[in-house]
Amino acid sequence: MKKRIYGLETEYGFTGKSVISKLPEWLCNGARLYADGDHPEYATPECASVRDLVKHDKAGELLVQKAFEGKLYKNNVAAAISGAGLSSFGCHENYLTAARPLIELVPSLIPFLVTRQLFTGAGGGLAHGKYLISPRAMHINKEFSAITTANERGIVCLRDEPHADQLKYKRLHLITADANMSEVSTYMKMGTTSIVLDLIEEGRLPLISLSRPVDTLKALSWNTSGGWMVKTGDGKAMRATDVQRIYLDTAIRFASPDQTTFDVLGRWAKYLDALDRDPQELAGAVEWVMKREVLEAFAAEEQIPVGHQRVKNLELQMTDIDRKESRYYFLEKKGLVERIVTDEEILEATMEPPRDTRAFCRANMIYSKSCRPISIDWEKVMMEGGATFSLKDPLDSYNRYLDELGIKVQPRRKDFWDYFMELLFGKE
């Protein structure tokens, strides 16, 4: 796949009384952490590979836990609020794209995004009476929209804030997916989407459309039994997995031959075949399948209904990011969950920015003893005295600025190293 910038913004469910962060907004790993209204939010630094992104997304869990007092859940669909229906908060994907109108991406992206949930859905919804492949799907009500809240969320979000040189780049900001605990789900969510964007930018994709895509998104999420069928724009019935295969087959012919692309394409083909045969084959890799198996096996072992409060609690505790208590991390420690990165890599990502994006320069400027930044943003840093450093190209690590300022890059401060070491490797 082409080199591009990836980012994830995750809003966390929260039990604390006050959303006040104990950490600074801009972190030494290049990420941004803050209270967005009444929930904590972590935005990864700009990453130039999907593997780096998985590392930094997982590092975010540790940093958020350090910053906020209270229980934190990585689930973006909360319980119903009396009189206000279901509430949802976001896990937003970001992809740097070529500077062409985002609306041009919509026709090619919609069939892909509607059916992508079959291997990226986080699973959940028992608290509302029905286990779904992608709980977030129930909160998407438009084919495309620039609005990210309430009834206006679109399958393709058209919010146009590149945070970069507008003549060169756009930033595709997708809000349609679940927050994932599974490293594999995050990896495949971002990896397949990046490959599809490559194909769109090269004009390689055959035209395909779905009838009533918003309804189809929800109907697919509703059906956890398999045999997913969709109706195409010209009225033909088609397997949802075959919609994905149109993208996969085109990618196999035209995608750039790097190691990550090979890995993503291999998994993509394997997952689609397994979804057709028996989704249960994917219980170690695909989050909604894994979670469903855990919940049903637990209910059977305890001889209680799946609708029992303890099973609902287990579903929620599968999204608990506290590694000592999380039921997801209990299963991970037992070796029952497939992984993409190591705990050592996650630990490093709590402190170190990616070296090949502008996050490297920004983080080193902010944490250098010789600099006094008074204003920080994704695309610029202003120093005391007024000197402003423009970071308009997210793919540039801007080492020349660090040379200019005489900043020697050193290993990050290890303030939280012991704390994270205990979280990652400590005894239960």
Next chain:
Amino acid sequence: MDYKEEGGVAVLDAPGSDYGTATKKKSSRFTPEVLRELGRGVKPEEIVYKQSTRE
């Protein structure tokens, strides 16, 4: 389709009948020992947590 719209928001229907009865044992990767250990960390009471309506 099996969900309904209320005021433009998708609202999930009531629990299906399969959620009202104890689940029969199916073949699973999880051994009874793992499930029992897993269950020891599951809270018995409803977990209430703060939620946001905005993003």
